[in-house]
Amino acid sequence: MTAPSPAGPWERPVGRVRLFDAVRGFSVVSMVLFHLCYDLVFIEGVDVAWFAPPLQDVWRASISWTFLLVSGWMCSFSHDNLTRSLRYLAVALAIFAATSLAAVDDPVSFGIIFCIGAATLVDALLERAHLEPRGLPCAAALLALFLLTLGVPSRELGVGPWEVALPAGWYAHPGLAWLGLPSPGFVSGDYxxxxxxxxMYGVGVAVGRWFAPRGYPRRVLAARCAPLEWVGRHALPIYVVHQPLLLAALALLGV
Structure with a gap:
């Protein structure tokens, strides 16, 4: 497929594509509201009847899948994905230490920041070997694999009537939770x-690298939402501090 003409309705971005910041910012706001409901129900014991499956599961997935997709997409914009990955992994380690010491809920072991950091590291290594995922067919294949393996941490493989149980022996080793094979005693507040x-991160990588040489529709490049853009640009520090601030606010309000 040939790239659209530079004179056409597509063009390569110069600087940030603000729509991505806005999408990330919207997901951050959604995450804060989700965790507020979680804290009210599971930590403070408040009855919020509607905060239950399947709505709870769909809401959670809409947040995390968006984070993963956008983070993968950003690989095509980053000049140093190795450094980017190490920054995420350092934050993930700090979150694990803080949640272990605070003991308010289960410690966060191999949470979404870990996943983004580890996936970015894998992509950085694949990029150096010229094996990074790219293109829409690759993205479609990765999306299909994601859906097929969505139940692997719960010892299932497949979708709907085609699900099969995975061998219990695969989950016996306590050191494979990071991969998706948690042992029976493994717990995490965010997994x-x-x-x-x-x-799912790889889907974003492949799609982002398809767009990279082609550019984006001018309408996408022109899209603006300043408040959400600001939140999106500060997504990582907001992620780090939002739960302590929510818990402190609930304590001050006497909930």
Whole structure:
């Protein structure tokens, strides 16, 4: 497929594509509201009847899948994905240490920041070997694999009537939770192992690299929403501090 003409309705971005900041910002706001409901129900014991499956599961997925997709997409904009990955992994380690010491809820082991960091590291290594995922067919294949392996952490493979149980022996080793094979005693307050969630990240990588040489529609480049853009540009620090601030606010309000 040939790239659209530079004189056409598409063009390569100069600087940030603000729509991505806005999408990330919207997901951050959604995440804060989700965790507010979570804290009210599971930590403070408040009855919020509607905060239950399936709405709870769909809401959670809409947030995390968007984070993974956009983070993968950003690989095509980053000049140093290796450094980017190490920054995420350092934050993930700090979150694990803080949640272990605070003991308010289960420690966050291999949460979404870990997943983004590890997936970015894998992509950085693949990029150096010229094996990085790219293109829409690759993205479609990764999306199919993501859906097929979505149940792997719960010992299932497949979709709907085609699900099969995976061998219990695969989950016996306590050191494979990061991969998606948690042992029976494993617990985490936020769990996003590489299988399946790095595959959703890979979808973003492949799509982003398809767009990179072609550019984006001018309408996409012109899209603006300043408040959400600001939130999106500060997504990582907001992620780090939002739960302590929510818990402190609930304590001050006497909930």
């Amino acid at each position: 996003y192992p590489l299988v399946p969630f790095a595959l």
